Amino acid sequence: xxxxxxxxxxxxxxxxxxxxxxxxxxxxxxxxxxxxxxxxxxxxxxxxxxxxxxxxxxxxxxxxxxxxxxxxxxxxxxxxxxxxxxxxxxxxxxxxxxxxxxxxxxxxxxxxxxxxxxxxxxxxxxxxxxxxxxxxxxxxxxxxxxxxxxxxxxxxxxxxxxxxxxxxxxxxxxxxxxxxxxxxxxxxxxxxxxxxxxxxxxxxxxxxxxxxxxxxxxxxxxxxxxxxxxxxxxxxxxxxxxxxxxxxxxxxxxxxxxxxxxxxxxxxxxxxxxxxxxxxxxxxxxxxxxxxxxxxxxxxxxxxxxxxxxxxxxxxxxxxxxxxxxxxxxxxxxxxxxxxxxxxxxxxxxxxxxxxxxxxxxxxxxxxxxxxxxxxxxxxxxxxxxxxxxxxx
Numbered sequence: 001x002x003x004x005x006x007x008x009x010x011x012x013x014x015x016x017x018x019x020x021x022x023x024x025x026x027x028x029x030x031x032x033x034x035x036x037x038x039x040x041x042x043x044x045x046x047x048x049x050x051x052x053x054x055x056x057x058x059x060x061x062x063x064x065x066x067x068x069x070x071x072x073x074x075x076x077x078x079x080x081x082x083x084x085x086x087x088x089x090x091x092x093x094x095x096x097x098x099x100x101x102x103x104x105x106x107x108x109x110x111x112x113x114x115x116x117x118x119x120x121x122x123x124x125x126x127x128x129x130x131x132x133x134x135x136x137x138x139x140x141x142x143x144x145x146x147x148x149x150x151x152x153x154x155x156x157x158x159x160x161x162x163x164x165x166x167x168x169x170x171x172x173x174x175x176x177x178x179x180x181x182x183x184x185x186x187x188x189x190x191x192x193x194x195x196x197x198x199x200x201x202x203x204x205x206x207x208x209x210x211x212x213x214x215x216x217x218x219x220x221x222x223x224x225x226x227x228x229x230x231x232x233x234x235x236x237x238x239x240x241x242x243x244x245x246x247x248x249x250x251x252x253x254x255x256x257x258x259x260x261x262x263x264x265x266x267x268x269x270x271x272x273x274x275x276x277x278x279x280x281x282x283x284x285x286x287x288x289x290x291x292x293x294x295x296x297x298x299x300x301x302x303x304x305x306x307x308x309x310x311x312x313x314x315x316x317x318x319x320x321x322x323x324x325x326x327x328x329x330x331x332x333x334x335x336x337x338x339x340x341x342x343x344x345x346x347x348x349x350x351x352x353x354x355x356x357x358x359x360x361x362x363x364x365x366x367x368x369x370x371x372x373x374x375x376x377x378x379x380x381x382x383x384x385x386x387x388x389x390x391x392x393x
Contacts, residue, residue, distance in 0.1 A: 014350045015310075022345040026338055039328055044317075046324040051201045057320060058195055059203040063277075064316035065309075066214045067092075067269045067287075071294025072301055072308040073221055074266040078143075079303050080225065081258035082238040087132060087147030088266040089291025090154035095125035096270025097158055100281035101166045103182045103274070110185035114275065117186070118213070121271055122264040128154075129263025130256070137252040143259075151291075162283055178282035188275035208276035217265060222305040234258055266291070296343045302350070315339060 027037040047057040071088055078085030099121035103113055132146035161167075162177025171178060190206030225231035236244040237254040245251060269290050278285045297315055301307030318339055322332045 014353050018346040018349040022342040026341045040330050043324045043328045044321045055201045055203045059207050061320045063208050065312045066211050066272050067290045068297050068312035068315050070269045071290045072297030074262045075294045075298040076303040077262040080238050084144050085262050087150050090151040091125040091128045091263045091266040092269035094128050094154050095121040095267030096274050097281045098124040100179045100274045103186050104180040113186040121267040125267025126260045126264040129259045133256045133259035176283050179280050182279045208272050210272040218305045300346050
């Protein structure tokens, strides 16, 4: 099978069919809920009535892609190793808190403060991911259980830190927990007129520049997985641990390394908000849920960085449409329903087409295999005889 045909059969065709199936299923679900599917579809593509509102909506869409993309990458690294790291939610939350406290507390020049804050966030996320990795390789504890528990623990830990050592001293004893504000020179720079080449107005706020970091991380992950020995060992250990072990690849070491890398990337998920938007970590001003959404994004993107990017664009588009749906009296839960239907459709369609592709390859291989001629039998007298005793009689 040619490479182009394989790409079409395993990538383009499943995605197209899955989206069509998702649209049909979603339309049926909306009809059952008493919602007009046509009105909902029109509202999804409503970016506002004025050019300024359209520019702001476009900015919100693009900025929503970044945390989803980073979260999907973090989850996919665990999947490549055969690990189900659902602790990205807790890892990026604790990393964002530590990064916000560090950037607000340590007096450093602007550029150096940004670089070190990114490193600190990655280290915090990696260290929090190290806990389930160590428990798995030393005690055989399933990472699903430990990451679920650590997601629950992180809420209490953050609450303690925001009420105690990380609390902004200016707040005193009143107000919700919050870190001190990050200095202006430590803010991550953005793009003032990002959509001018599209003929659109300038958004009311600059577009966050952290999208550049996300692109660099995505390229680095793609190259690392496909062009390095570490990536080969990671994929080999995830697909066939026994065969990888016979080749000298230590499964326990790969588990720890994969979880550290996954947690490190998870630590970047909250930085677009911390360094480019709210410039502090507050219990009432930090968006949650990107870690769980990253699981769906990774599944939809089939653990491929390019596919994860496309899935993040789709999910961010659906998230952005929430206010537009409310304006036409469509429940905002339709967005969650749509995301779930899309993921289920992709999983089912991919599995059906995968089995179909395997059957096609098996039939093609069988047709190309030459038939083995039957060996002639020899009679008692030494001359070639018939193949069966019945024929000899």
